[in-house]
Amino acid sequence: EVQVVESGGGLVQPGGSLRLSCEASGFSLSSYWMHWVRQVPGKGLMWLCNLNGDGKSGAYADSVKGRFTISRDNGKNTLYLQMNSLRAEDTAVYYCVRDLDYSDTRGHHFDALDMWGQGTLVTVSS
Amino acid sequence: AIQLTQSPSSLSATVGGRVTITCRASQGIANDLAWYQQKPGKAPKLLIYAASILQSGVPSRFSGSGSGTDFTLTISNLQPEDFATYFCLQDYNYPRTFGQGTKVEI
Numbered sequence: 233e234v235q236v237v238e239s240g241g242g243l244v245q246p247g248g249s250l251r252l253s254c255e256a257s258g259f260s261l262s263s264y265w266m267h268w269v270r271q272v273p274g275k276g277l278m279w280l281c282n283l284n285g286d287g288k289s290g291a292y293a294d295s296v297k298g299r300f301t302i303s304r305d306n307g308k309n310t311l312y313l314q315m316n317s318l319r320a321e322d323t324a325v326y327y328c329v330r331d332l333d334y335s336d337t338r339g340h341h342f343d344a345l346d347m348w349g350q351g352t353l354v355t356v357s358s
Numbered sequence: 359a360i361q362l363t364q365s366p367s368s369l370s371a372t373v374g375g376r377v378t379i380t381c382r383a384s385q386g387i388a389n390d391l392a393w394y395q396q397k398p399g400k401a402p403k404l405l406i407y408a409a410s411i412l413q414s415g416v417p418s419r420f421s422g423s424g425s426g427t428d429f430t431l432t433i434s435n436l437q438p439e440d441f442a443t444y445f446c447l448q449d450y451n452y453p454r455t456f457g458q459g460t461k462v463e464i
Contacts, residue, residue: 267454269402277394277402277445279454291452294359327401334407342408343449344392348401 234258234347236311238328241352248318252352254311254328262286262306265331267345268313270324270354278324282331283311296322318356325351360384362446364457371462375436379444379460381429387450389425396459397442405444406431433462 240252254266268280281302283290290302301314311328332344361384371377381391389409394402404413406422409429419434433440441464446457 276458277396277447277456279447279456282454293453332404332407332413334411336408342390342392342411343447343454344404344407344411344413345394345402345447346404346413348403351401 236328236330236347236349238326238349238352241326241354243355243357244318245358246318246320246356248356249314249316250318250354252313252315252326252328252354254313254349256309256311256330259330260306261304261309261311263333265333265343266302266304266311267329267331267343268300268302268311269327269329269345269348270322271327271351272324280326281313315354318354320356323354323356325353327351359453360387360448360450360455362448362455362457364444364446364460366460367458368461368463370464371436371441372464373436373438377433377436377440377462379431379462381424381431381446381457383427383429383448383450386426387448390448390450391422391424391429392447392449393420393422393431394445394447395440395442396445402445436462438464 267282281292283302328349329345330347332346393406396402410422443461
């Protein structure tokens with residue numbers, strides 16, 4: 233089955249660290265841009281970061297830049313999100329998402345987040 | 359960061375009806391916009407990308423249009439399974455940003 237499955241969520245104290253994993257199956261992670269998106273339960277969606285197929289290009293939302301690091305191990309077909317200096321406001325469900333990586337005839341790339349994991353809940357609380 | 363404002367925040371509709379959701383960007387974003395559907399307790403699902411391209415497997419009653427700052431998602435012949443929350447997402451620049459969502463209720 234073609235899917236992504238997140239793991240690693242849980243309860244962590246403020247200031248602590250956590251590493252989320254996203255294991256891909258049924259496709260090669262190295263062929264796709266990947267994203268992390270989070271959602272406070274009952275609230276809206278927030279884009280966090282992305283990373284290209286070879287792991288050399290990506291970007292972060294300002295609120296997590298310097299605290300979160302996205303990485304990938306294509307040999308393990310796994311994406312990671314290392315989260316440091318966690319705050320209460322980081323409490324959310326975290327989704328790993330594949331980008332369809334569509335480009336038009338001009339070569340312009342469009343994000344199309346076509347495959348979402350089930351999400352993993354991170355709770356930051358003392 | 360580019361702000362996306364969706365309207366309305368919620369709406370009531372009937373089965374078989376037609377719904378239009380608007381997403382307005384705080385600056386021009388060409389056609390770099392996608393639409394997602396989310397049902398309670400589930401991950402979002404891609405409906406439309408590049409403003410108007412229907413994702414494979416999505417029913418043709420969903421359509422997207424617009425460019426620049428104003429975009430619309432239209433659902434024709436509303437079905438029971440379409441009652442959900444819809445989000446827009448811009449990929450014109452970083453950071454990517456989502457609209458706040460529009461809840462479609464019966």
